[in-house]
Amino acid sequence: MKRLLFGVLGILISIFAIYYISKNISFVESWEQIQKIASGHIAILMLIYLCSFVPRAYRWQLMLKNYPNVKFEAFLKATLVGFAGNNFIPARGGELLRMEYFSRDTKISRVTALASVLTEKILDGLALLLFLILGVALSPIDVLKLSWLKNLLILAAALFLGALIAMLFLKMKHDFISRLLKNRNHNRFIKFLERLHDKIQSALTFLKLSNSTIQIVGASILIWLIEAAVFILALQFLEIEIHPLAAGFLMLSIVNFGILLPSSPAYLGVFQGMSILALTLFNIPQTTGLTVGVLVHFCQFVPVSLIGILLVSLSILNTKIKDF
Numbered sequence: 438m439k440r441l442l443f444g445v446l447g448i449l450i451s452i453f454a455i456y457y458i459s460k461n462i463s464f465v466e467s468w469e470q471i472q473k474i475a476s477g478h479i480a481i482l483m484l485i486y487l488c489s490f491v492p493r494a495y496r497w498q499l500m501l502k503n504y505p506n507v508k509f510e511a512f513l514k515a516t517l518v519g520f521a522g523n524n525f526i527p528a529r530g531g532e533l534l535r536m537e538y539f540s541r542d543t544k545i546s547r548v549t550a551l552a553s554v555l556t557e558k559i560l561d562g563l564a565l566l567l568f569l570i571l572g573v574a575l576s577p578i579d580v581l582k583l584s585w586l587k588n589l590l591i592l593a594a595a596l597f598l599g600a601l602i603a604m605l606f607l608k609m610k611h612d613f614i615s616r617l618l619k620n621r622n623h624n625r626f627i628k629f630l631e632r633l634h635d636k637i638q639s640a641l642t643f644l645k646l647s648n649s650t651i652q653i654v655g656a657s658i659l660i661w662l663i664e665a666a667v668f669i670l671a672l673q674f675l676e677i678e679i680h681p682l683a684a685g686f687l688m689l690s691i692v693n694f695g696i697l698l699p700s701s702p703a704y705l706g707v708f709q710g711m712s713i714l715a716l717t718l719f720n721i722p723q724t725t726g727l728t729v730g731v732l733v734h735f736c737q738f739v740p741v742s743l744i745g746i747l748l749v750s751l752s753i754l755n756t757k758i759k760d761f
Contacts, residue, residue: 450700451704458713467728478674479735479736486667487741490516495512496557514748518531521745521746522745523702525702548632556641559601560657569690569691573687576718618630669682688716695714713726
């Protein structure tokens with residue numbers, strides 16, 4: 438019921454965003470701008486975006502290095518399926534699809550898989566916070582004079598740094614929490630908490646000063662650097678006169694923080710609204726902001742959706758063949 442309500446809320450937010458955009462912006466003018474984009478440029482943006490899934494899968498593999506028998510291919514396929522699922526299932530239901538697909542494929546606990554995915558989101562938030570700070574620092578305009586951006590920076594820092602501290606606390610107090618649970622009366626609920634704690638700890642084993650942790654942090658930055666390249670090149674292909682790095686980093690951060698809000702499948706409306714909002718920092722017309730948002734969103738939506746549908750279809754077909 439909570440997920441249903443969350444999904445309905447997301448759809449309502451998307452409807453409001455689409456209504457606001459349609460009321461204040463000329464779709465005809467934006468469409469004319471989109472038609473001028475070369476098909477080769479679209480292909481380049483799609484290819485660059487797909488490249489980001491390689492470090493995503495590699496990072497996930499490093500995070501679950503306690504399962505060395507699981508191949509890189511399994512991590513890559515599950516990641517693509519999850520992102521494709523978010524394009525069709527409201528309230529980020531793709532994350533649950535990703536967990537289920539991965540768990541069935543590898544036999545790894547669903548709780549461990551989900552905990553590792555949530556940990557990924559925290560790492561992504563910290564990386565986006567870094568790019569937001571870089572965008573502000575590189576901007577030729579004092580963008581922090583706008584209170585909403587300053588508030589976003591403070592909120593993101595508090596949220597994701599707080600989540601990082603919570604993860605480190607769980608990791609450091611592993612033995613203490615285990616002893617605390619074992620000393621309690623072993624009713625069903627306590628036993629459930631013990632199992633849950635052990636599975637969460639399996640997803641946090643990477644949290645220590647080691648070469649793999651450094652690689653995980655590096656992969657997190659690389660992921661969003663690749664995605665930033667999509668925004669930066671989109672601005673260049675549309676020949677928008679703007680500081681490319683500052684605008685690209687700020688768009689990347691603002692759009693991805695914005696789609697943390699509940700929204701319809703594929704973040705329709707919210708993605709475009711956040712793109713428009715980000716480019717208003719540089720006094721770019723809203724119509725142009727909509728064009729950039731539509732272009733980037735299209736280049737992210739189409740390739741991963743097609744690949745995800747193919748992978749799920751093959752998985753269903755293989756299951757039916759085995760059952761037969």
